[in-house]
Amino acid sequence: MRVGFVGLGSQGAPMARRIVDAGFPTSLWARRAASLEPFHGIGATPVDTLVELGAASDVLCVCVVDDNGVDDVLRGPDGALQSMSDGSVVVIHSTVHPVTCVRLQEDFPHLYIVDAPVSGGGHMAATGELLVMAGGPTEVVERSRPVLETYSNQVLHLGPLGSGQEAKVLNNTIFAAQLAMATEAYALAAERGLDQQALAAILASGSGRSYAGEVVAGGGFNLDGLAPLAGGLLAKDVGILVDRAGLAGTALLMAADRALEQMGVSRPGSTP
Structure with a gap:
C-alpha cells in the first residue's frame, strides 16, 4: 500500500514519520522545503507537486489546518485528487466541517473519502498513541x-462519512465547556481560601476529575496562556457543532461560549 502525506x-x-518507520512506501509534499528536511535519508520520497503526490498514493493522508487548506491541496487542476487512481482512499485528518468531506466525495465519486480527525497532539503521534475518530464506509x-x-x-x-468530524467537534466543545467550569472552580476556591494547587490534585484524581482542570491549573488558573494556542481552533470547532446540531440554550453551549469569551474569541455566527 503506497501512502501519501x-x-x-x-x-x-x-x-508521517510513524508511517515511514512502519515500512509503507511513503511520498511527502510540503510548501516549505524545511518541512521535508527531517525526512531525508529515512526512506520517504519527497515529491515536487501535489499532482505527483496523488499519483503516488493508494491512501492519501491530509493533515492541514482547516477547510480551505483541505480544498487547496486536494481540488483544482494542481490538486492531489486530479491524479489519484480509481478506488484510492483520501483520509482527512484535519478537523473540518463534515460538509467539506461529503462534498469531496460527491465531486470525486471514483475515490473514497474517509474523515478521521485525531486527538492527542504531536507527542502522542510520535509514540503511536493518537485517538482517531473515523467516518466512512466500513470496508x-x-x-x-x-x-x-x-x-x-x-x-x-x-x-458514515462526516461522523468522525461530528465526534471530534463534540469532544472539543465539551473540552471548551470544561475549561470554563475549571476556571470558575479555581476562582471560587481562591475566594473561599482553598489552596488552588490542592484542588488541582483533587480534580486530577477525584470524582470530578477533568483534563481541562489540569490544563487550566498548568496555565496559572486562567486561560490566558491557552488562548493564542487553541482559542481560534476551539471557536471553529464549537461553531461547526452549533451549525450541525443547534445547541441553543444548552448548558454545553453556554459553558463553551464562556470559555471562548475568556480567551477573547467567538465562534462563527455568535452574537458579540
Whole structure:
C-alpha cells in the first residue's frame, strides 16, 4: 500500500514519520522545503507537486489546518485528487466541517473519502498513541486501518462519512465547556481560601476529575496562556457543532461560549 502525506506540521510530521518507520512506501509534499528536511535519508520520497503526490498514493493522508487548506491541496487542476487512481482512499485528518468531506466525495465519486480527525497532539503521534475518530464506509475504514494504526492506539469508527468530524467537534466543545467550569472552580476556591494547587490534585484524581482542570491549573488558573494556542481552533470547532446540531440554550453551549469569551474569541455566527 503506497501512502501519501500532506500537512507536515507539529502533529502531521510525527504521524508521517510513524508511517515511514512502519515500512509503507511513503511520498511527502510540503510548501516549505524545511518541512521535508527531517525526512531525508529515512526512506520517504519527497515529491515536487501535489499532482505527483496523488499519483503516488493508494491512501492519501491530509493533515492541514482547516477547510480551505483541505480544498487547496486536494481540488483544482494542481490538486492531489486530479491524479489519484480509481478506488484510492483520501483520509482527512484535519478537523473540518463534515460538509467539506461529503462534498469531496460527491465531486470525486471514483475515490473514497474517509474523515478521521485525531486527538492527542504531536507527542502522542510520535509514540503511536493518537485517538482517531473515523467516518466512512466500513470496508474503506478497515482498508485504511493498517496505516491509521501506525500512529494510533485507538481507531474508532463512528459511522458514515462526516461522523468522525461530528465526534471530534463534540469532544472539543465539551473540552471548551470544561475549561470554563475549571476556571470558575479555581476562582471560587481562591475566594473561599482553598489552596488552588490542592484542588488541582483533587480534580486530577477525584470524582470530578477533568483534563481541562489540569490544563487550566498548568496555565496559572486562567486561560490566558491557552488562548493564542487553541482559542481560534476551539471557536471553529464549537461553531461547526452549533451549525450541525443547534445547541441553543444548552448548558454545553453556554459553558463553551464562556470559555471562548475568556480567551477573547467567538465562534462563527455568535452574537458579540
